[in-house]
Amino acid sequence: MSANSSSAALAPARIEPGDSYVQSFARGLAVVRTFSGEAPAQTITEVAERAGLTRAGARRILLTLQHLGYVEAEGRLFRLTPKILDLGFAYLSSLPLWNLAEPVMEDLVADIKESCSAAVLDATDIVYVLRVPTHKIMAINLGVGSRLPAYCSSMGRVLLAGLPDEQIDARLAASDLVQRTPKTETDPTRLRALIEQVRVQGWALVAEELEEGLVSLAAPIRGRNGEVVAAINVSGQQHRTPPVVMLERFLPKLLAAAHQISSMIGGAK
Amino acid sequence: MSANSSSAALAPARIEPGDSYVQSFARGLAVVRTFSGEAPAQTITEVAERAGLTRAGARRILLTLQHLGYVEAEGRLFRLTPKILDLGFAYLSSLPLWNLAEPVMEDLVADIKESCSAAVLDATDIVYVLRVPTHKIMAINLGVGSRLPAYCSSMGRVLLAGLPDEQIDARLAASDLVQRTPKTETDPTRLRALIEQVRVQGWALVAEELEEGLVSLAAPIRGRNGEVVAAINVSGQQHRTPPVVMLERFLPKLLAAAHQISSMIGGAK
Incomplete structure (x- = not known):
């Protein structure tokens, strides 16, 4: 992967x-x-x-x-x-993180009581490869195989931040930068700066840019050569977990989980 | 489906x-x-x-x-x-129960603290189409797309019980009836009788036939014409939830969840 x-x-x-x-x-x-x-x-x-x-x-x-x-x-x-699922299963089971990440993500969900997902990048989309739901009413239901645009999702920004600069520019240029909410950043230059910030800080917070009320925090999973191979996130509702709460309460735990998964696949120092 | x-x-x-x-x-x-x-x-x-x-x-x-x-x-x-997942996603999103069943299954998991899954039949196998895990160490990790033999799994017996008699015989004849544990029933005649019993009672309990220590309880999801379109199960460990506990504590809740999902897809009376 x-x-x-x-x-x-x-x-x-x-x-x-x-x-x-x-x-x-x-x-x-x-x-x-x-x-x-x-x-x-x-x-x-x-x-x-x-x-x-x-x-x-x-x-x-x-x-x-x-x-x-x-x-x-x-x-x-x-x-x-259902035989068609064999094809996707061939892909999922070939992901090094697939079996290893789930128990770590389950621990995180049990602790913070918010859903946790893992995704990879495909062109300008993120594709969900693992999901540990919690029992909360969500406006969007994202199963394995679901896609979201990378530019306005927290995992997308983490995955884009893991690419070489010229690739980031190419992906943003190929993206349909839609104003999904009043807060969605659609300016390529400002998006580029946000992604650069994500690269430096090692995580991304996206508040209500994908959907009103939705706040999401993501961190990279790194492979053997330090490359970003996937992202994991936790997401919640603005009214229950405003961004500041996400950062204070969830960020250290999310980073610890991401580091633990990266270690398992040989990617953490 | x-x-x-x-x-x-x-x-x-x-x-x-x-x-x-x-x-x-x-x-x-x-x-x-x-x-x-x-x-x-x-x-x-x-x-x-x-x-x-x-x-x-x-x-x-x-x-x-x-x-x-x-x-x-x-x-x-x-x-x-990850593009390969689009193919399986086309199948999953075409299942009527896919979006509807998950919240019901999440409620059940929150209540009983054991994992709940949904599966459909493909030839002699069951194929997992939905899964709501709970945080427990499981000997087998079954994601969406995973397969298990129908003859020795609780969802398999429920799904087989939903077929016409000659189809049950044909599927059992085509199955590789392996003694997976000392308790696995591998005699086609006795399996046929067990499946008949499942059909009459409306649920299946399979204790340690698939794997030592694993107990599973399944119920059918019915479509518009009363046909069995899928099965849902809860599974646990023998030492924590012996079969009698499963039946007393989990069966009424599992049947209620199965009935609720069937109603949502127009299949419950």
Whole structure:
């Protein structure tokens, strides 16, 4: 795993761009991604529309996926099967921190009574890879695999801060800097300065830039060569845990947990 | 989602078996699945060996996956990227119970202080789709996407009990009935009777058949037509919560939680 995980996608691959195999494979994965909470079961026509394929093309891919056990059919409707989770599981179980981080995060949650999550960077997004929830009503429900924009999330700023300068600039330039709340910082120069500050201080606090009322504090998990491989955070509600409370009560514990996880994967001095 | 999720894989698909597209796609997914905790980063040669491909074939697929952003290269080593989680996320977010069940399960965990999970059936396995851990040392760590054999797990027996009789027999016949502990039931006829009992009583208790010391209690989640779409369980350690304690203290609460989740997806009367 690397915080720099999507650089491969940006680098030119040593295969022909119009390669029919690449095309077919990409289309197959695109079909998988047409399924969602809004479209849990789809007809061939619906899949074709959502994936931008012909009806014949969508049919061929759906039958292939069905043949391989990744899709099941009930009448005219197709659904994904749980076998599709094997693919993500291959990724998660290959993360060095995956098994090691969870007990540390559970201790932290038991102590501070706020949720704790771990995420990695993928292009301009953070992707949740672990989550230890606590029983609180949250406005956003972020399971493993969920994405959030990096520029306005605490884990995102920690992960961006772990990149070389030119990469930070490239990622910010590629980001859609949306004013999600009145407090969201969307100016690239000021964001750059905030990320620089995160790099120096070793943690990030983001208060109500992602969502009104949401305060989040994140710290880096470091790999063997000191590189930032993931981030963990704790988040809470402004009215219950204002930023100053977060910093006083949670920051030392979050940093200790991050350091402990980094040690486990050989990344803390 | 359906407990009968792998029937599509068993049914003859209306495509040619030797279809080159199916072959290519299957190989691509097989390459993804060669990555794991034991093999988080692999060379082309290692991938070729694990996937049973030629070196040239493995290279072509790895470069395709890299081109699509699902794999990244660092020197000679290839790794999966978090983008692969999008595929599993498409499945999870398409489960009707996914967002709805979690708060109910969190309430249950807060009440009984034992972990609660949800799983669905895939052929002869159960696959975890949701998990609310509690802070306890567990011998087995089961994240979303983890698999266990259905025949010897409480959720597995609940899910099998939801199938038509001939399907139960077929799944048991296809199962590798291993004596995992001295208590594991491996006789198909007696397993069939246990599953019948689960169907009648509406819950399953499995004590130390999966792993010594582990006791688990499961109940079905029902969909709109009364069909079993998933199972939820609570599990604990024999020495802390012997089966009789599980039944007295946890069963009514587990059944109430299962009923509440079923109601949310339109499946409880």
